[in-house]
Amino acid sequence: MRLAGLLLLAAGCALVYSAVVLLHTVGERAGFVLAGLGVEIGGLVLVFRSHLRPRGEKK
């Protein structure tokens, strides 16, 4: 789950760069940049969840 989250973070970033380079209007770019950030937030959630230890395990 941790690796998947980190890969999602990078994938979201790649989506953002692609949008900036390939699209032309500010509106289109804004839409895809937001989508890329959404993917990154998904990745961030996965990485956070992967660091939660199972309940009952004392730290």
Next chain:
Amino acid sequence: MSETAMALTAVFLLPIPLAAAAVALMNAGLGRSRSASHALLSSLCAFAIAAVAYALTAPLFLGAHPFDDPAKVPAACIGMLGAGLAAIIPLGAGADRWRLGATCVSAAILGGIVNPLVAHWIWGGGWLAQLGLRYGLGRGYLDTGGAASIHAVGGIAALSIAWVLGPRRGRYSGDGMPAAIPGHNTVLVLFACLLALMGWFGLNASGAILFNGIPAGRVAPIFVNTMLSASAAALASAALTRVRFGRPDPSLCANAWIGGLVASSAGSAFMAPAVAALAGGVAGALVTLSVEWLDFHLEVDDPGGSISAHAVGGLWGLLALGLFGRVPDSGQSVAQLVGIATLLGLVLPASYAWNWLLDRFYRQRISPEGELQGLDLFELGAGAYPEFVIHREDFYQR
């Protein structure tokens, strides 16, 4: 740049080390008394190593002889001080359990590679700075005083190190409830807030002149915005903690103050005073809520509040500049979002990877015995407060 502007920039560079001193004092004050000396020595070593590492790698980012060419010296100086400051920030998240040797290696990577690379992208005419020219996105990615290159980078490294080290011993019970481990010196923490203000005046003013083309005679509004942002953040936190817990919380107010300063670093040169105060107030609320969220729900043990104050405050400040900044060109919000996406999607995985790899080869966390005894005695052989033995059974050398 005119001679007057150069002279004023040099004057504004002088107080920047106070920002580093403030962050170091906060990290020490919010940690345990048995690790106070270690916290401050770690800060000094991290600052020194990051500065040396920056000096070694600066020619890669600034061109040949950055410290000999009079035109490049101011940028090299603010870069070096920024690298040192960025290297101190993660120490707050690793307090009470991060080995001195590991902090030094981590500071070298942060100060010698990550911080100058991101700073080059933003301040050195790199691809983020050129988003406006190449793709018509506003004036390109804007960051007046290092909200991204210094604070968000440092805060993201703090999150990585908190993950790699894990929480302090006894921090969480079996059901995930955090045990209170209060900071040992609130006086240091609150004094650090006032020191930080001086440092941020220097950071924001010199950054605005050097990297945003603000005339040297027009830096007074930047001071006003910096002050208003920090004040609104601290007051928002005081009000929020008063409503939620029945009384204001000093450590959260201090973290919010720093968060407000960090947020002001992004756009203090491009905001009206009322907007800067609004952005600061939101930053204070976000920092306060994120400290609680990280601690209670995500089990991220960050004794110094570095992640919330520097990463959350910095990212919010960068977004607020895009939303409310006085930049006439369209697409500025998109440029700011691209920068935020870079910090989250590129810097965070890279930061996690280098800390994880380092931990494989050179264990970053202190041994359980060292954590019980305190880092002062275990790694340095003497405590910060030898005349005041607070935890007798743990403090004595065994």
